[in-house]
Amino acid sequence: MRRMLIVGAGQSGLQLALGLQTHGYDVTLMSNRTADEIRTGRVMSTQCMFRTALQHERDLEINFWEEQAPRIQGLGVSVAGPVTPLGHPRLVDWLGRLNGYAQSVDQRLKMAGWMEAFERRGGRLVVHGAAVSDLNFLAERYDLVLVAAGKGELGSLFMRDAARSPYTTPQRALAVAYVHGLAPRLEHPDIEAVRCNLVPGVGELYIMPALTTSGRADILFWEAIPGGPADVFQGVTDPSEHLALTLELMEWFTPWEYGRATRVELTDAGGTLSGRYTPTVRDPVGRLPGGGLVLGVADVVVTNDPLTGQGSNSAAKCAASYLASIVEHGDRPFDEAWMRRAFQRFWAMARHVTKWTNAMLAPPPEHIVRLLGAAGQLPAVAHRFVNGFDDPADFENYFYEPDKTAAFLEEAEAGATGNPEAPEALGTGPADDPADDPAEETAGEAAGQVG
Structure with a gap:
């Protein structure tokens, strides 16, 4: 039986460990915390998993919370x-429907539950914060060592790929609050949806329904431009102060969202998180002092800003891709050539996420401003854009190049004109005052400042 060591008990590490178990591998998992410590600790992410990533969990029968978590039907x-x-005021407001529902499960709940399932199924769990010296000692005792925890010393094993990493500093300052008591959106009170609010010169506010340790909740997530008016959370350690700042920013910059947040309260004392990090792609093969090799997993080697909500999705897709590469390899050695092939298989998908996320971090060019504005009047545009969150590869077909965008918009307009039975748009801009009809250029100028 082949012996596998996975360092890191997040989405990718645990999903891969559970997947390898189903194929009969002897798996050891290293975590720096116990399941109980994770469950009662601070929130770790703003995960929202779309259809493809959720299916990877279903395939392994580890979708333990699917019936409890809110089913997210759209993205606005x-x-x-x-x-x-x-x-x-709002100049643009629209909602696109997802082809299959998305879900968000607090990783404290999910990772603790998966760790316990891993042990019940015979997995070996070692609670220890691994260092490079540990891996140097252990590498010879396992057929393959996978690193799914890249913070601290272990991250130094994987060198930055400058050609694939255009940013050298954080592009957003992140602030998260899990809350109870958020009222529904008045426009669509019966539709569970992720809401993306773009505020020129300030950043973005995301709101998403979720399941947490105390039941149904909503996540309030500011992505602030560093040094801008919403970059106010650095050094804030008091959860109550964190929530107060979140609501103050909402009241001024997104009053349409603040109006439904006047009675919210934190889900728990660990329901806030803040920080910032630099989007980076790294060499996937780490070299240990003793000559052994380790393979980096998911965001250890492909770190994207959470602006496009791809972290947990990419982690799930990486785990599924690596699992397939491992099983298909049979009894042959997991040498450097195999490691690089396994990463390239994942990168074929991940490169689209990186390209799209990096593009969204920058000020949008004119053709993207037109695209986002047109989605309010053309349901086909809204539908295609929001389903790109599940399959970012589709953005290659219409998003990056002005000529392709123009051709797509022309096709969508022709389809809407030629099909009187086309579905009605769910929300159009302008949204705040039906008597106001600002020119397209005004909305374009506003959207063009985002980033």
Whole structure:
């Protein structure tokens, strides 16, 4: 029986460990915390998993919370206009439907549950914060060592790939609050949806339904431009102060969202998180001092900003891809050539995520401004854009190049004109005052400042 060591008990590490178990491998998993410590600790992410990633969990029969978690049916985009004495109005507001529902499960709940399942199924769990010296000692005792925890010393094993990493500093300052008591959106009170609010010169506010340790919740997530007016969470350690700042920003920059948040409260004392990190792609093969090799997993080697909600999705897809590469390899040695082939198989998908996320971090060019504005009037545009969160490869076909965008918009307009039975758009801009009809250029200027 082939022996596998996985360091890191997050989405990718645990999913891969559970997957390898189903194929009869002898798996050891190293975690720096116990299941109980994870479950009662601080929130770790703002995960929202779309159809393909959820299917990987179903395939392994580890979708333990699917019946409990809210079923997210759509994704909405709003764009704030220039500031007025009363704050920021909405210039654009629309909602696109997902082909299959998405879900968000607090990783404290999921990772603790998966760790316990891994042990019940005969897996060996070692609670220890692994260092390079540990891996140097253990590498010879396992057929393959996979590193799915890249913080601290272990991250130094994987060198930055400058050609694939255009940013050298964090592009957003992140602030998360898990809350109970958020009211539904008045426009679509019966539709569970992720809401993306773009605020020019400030950043983005995401709101997503989720399941946490105390039941149904919502996640309030600011992505602030560093040094901008929403970059106010650094050094804030008091959860109550964190929530107060979150709501103050919402009241001024996204009043349409603040109106449903006046009675929210934190889910628990560990329901806040803040920080920032630099999007980076790294060499997937790490070299240990003794000459052994280890393979980096998911965001250890492909770290994207959470702006496009791809972290847990990419982690699930990486685990599924690596599992297939391992099983298909049979009894042959897991040498450097195999490691690089396994990564390239994952990168064929991950490169689309990296390209799209890096593009969304930058100020949008004119053709993207037109695309986001058109989605409010053309359901086909909204539908295709929001389903790109499940399959970012599709953005290659219409998103990056102005000519392709123009051709797609022309096709969508022709389809809407030629099909009187086309579905009605779920929300269009402008949204705040039906009497106002700002020119397209005004909305374009506002959206063009985002990033």
